[in-house]
Amino acid sequence: MWKWLHPYAKPERAFALCTTLLPWFGVSALLILATGTIWGLAFAPADYQQGDSFRIIYLHVPSAILSMGTYSAMAIAAFIGLVWQIRTAHMAVAAIAPVGAVLTFIALFTGAAWGKPMWGTWWVWDARLTSELILLFLYLGVIALYQSFEDKEQGSKASGVMALVGVVNLPIIHYSVEWWNTLHQGATITKFAKPSIDSSMLWPLLLCILGLALLTGAMCLYRLQNELLRRESHRPWVRAMLLEEEQNAV
Amino acid sequence: MNPRRKQRLMAVGGIVVVVAGAISLMLYALGQNIDLFYTPSEIVQGKSGQKPQIGQRLRIGGMVVEGSVRRDPDSLAVSFDLVDTGPIVTVSYQGILPDLFREGQGIVATGHLVGETQIEAQEVLAKHDEEYMPPEVAEAMKGIKHVKPSESSYN
Known part of the structure; x- marks a missing residue:
């Protein structure tokens, strides 16, 4: 059943697949993200309680959702x-982790910036905020473990185990607002x-999520392409x- | 699946299950301590058999009772009632309230319990709900007129 996937475990096939997919992802991301952001920030109506401050939702919610989605992928x-x-899969972990860490940081930062005027505080140790902060530390831990081994095979194994153990945190983040009393809304x-x-606010939000x-x-x-080149150099x-590209350039 | 892969699958699965078990036991043991705040009924009736002591520092979260906000005309002192499903707890506070503080809205206050149902707060935070809508929709659905905090009724 999974036989068709096996060739992509080979680094050169994986590299070629990335090269094929990259322009599609890049161009559609740019188009959809631009549409969603402009629609959300300029044309969506203001909220009845929060006024224009609610527009941080178009950055905060997509990055928060994707910080968790990216973690699952990793x-x-x-x-x-x-x-x-499969070595290629280990390289994917190393490639994904920093992207996820940045998304988590954006989610935390935009949340804090919104929290100051709306809640009246930058930070509060409630279950949602704390578990999201732990997610950031998990990402940083995975990156640090991977980097700290001279032998990349061993580093991959250690960081892989850490990434798997951290999955426990994902349902905690998602259900934290239901299981406990939190300042963060449901x-x-x-x-x-x-x-x-x-719905006038929902559609641009969905576009922003898809675009991001x-x-x-x-x-x-x-x-992943960079990682493949680095480890297979x-x-x-x-x-x-490289030889082929050199010849094309000449 | 060959035996070595099976062995690795078991090992990896085992680690995840053990860690998940340990963390869920830990969260279960911590239980309600992870809650950010007490609700008014938990303050009056107690939470899992324990009533907060007078003088204890705590957080309370609840809805501001409509028409209960009383301001001192000469200072920043303000007091209001909080409710969830049952009893009412009165909160007094000195300072500036956050933008989203409205009657009928949820808030979280940190302070000391000074009487059975009396709290002196050092910090008041607004808790927002998960509903977003334009002002016209809010007016049609809930009859809420959009008012800027500076123009709202309790000033």
Whole structure:
């Protein structure tokens, strides 16, 4: 059933796949993100309580959702890498982690900037904020573990285990607002009931989420290519490719 | 699946299950301590059998009762009632309230319990709900007129 996937475990095939996908992800991300952001920031109506301050939702919610989505993607890659011992999957973990860390940081930062005028405080140690901060530390831990080993194979294994263990945090982040009393409000769109946001504000938000997801994908692909080149630099296929490019340039 | 892969799968799965178990036990043990605040009924009736002591420093979260905000004309002192589903707790505070502080809105206050149902707050935070809508929709759905905080009724 999964036979068609196997060739992509080879670094050169994975590299070629990234090259094919990258322009599609990049261009669609740019278009959708631009549409969503302009629609959300300039044309969507202001909120009845928060006025224009609510517009941080178009940056905060997509980055928060994707900080968790990216983590799942990284954990799946780590799982595949550990169980099937596929080097390309380990490289994907290393490629994804910094992107996810930046998304988490954006979510925390925009939340704090919104919290000051709305709640009256930058930070409060409630369950949602704390678990999201732990997610940032998990990302940083994965990056640090990977970097701290001279032997990248060992570094991949250690960081992969850490990435997998951290998956426990994802449901905690999501359900923190239901399980405990928090200052952070409950889920607006990531629930099974009807979203509690007016449709005139919802559509640009969905576009922003999709756009940022594509942008995240594009950045991960780009980083994976770099990682592939870095770790395979002594392999014949990299040399052959470089030689070919050199000849094309001349 | 060959036996070595199976072995690795078991090892990885085992680690995740053990850690998940440990963390869920920890969260279970911490239980309500992770809650950011007491609700008014928890202050009056107690939370899991424990009533907060007078003089204890705590956080309270609840809805501001409509028409309960009383301001001192000469200072920043303000007091208001909080409610969730049952009893009412009165909060007094000296300072500037956040933008989203409205009657009927949720807030979280940090302070000391000075009487059975009396709290002296050092910090008042507004808690926002998860609903977003334009002012016209809010007016049609809930009859809420959009008022800027500076023009609202309790000033």
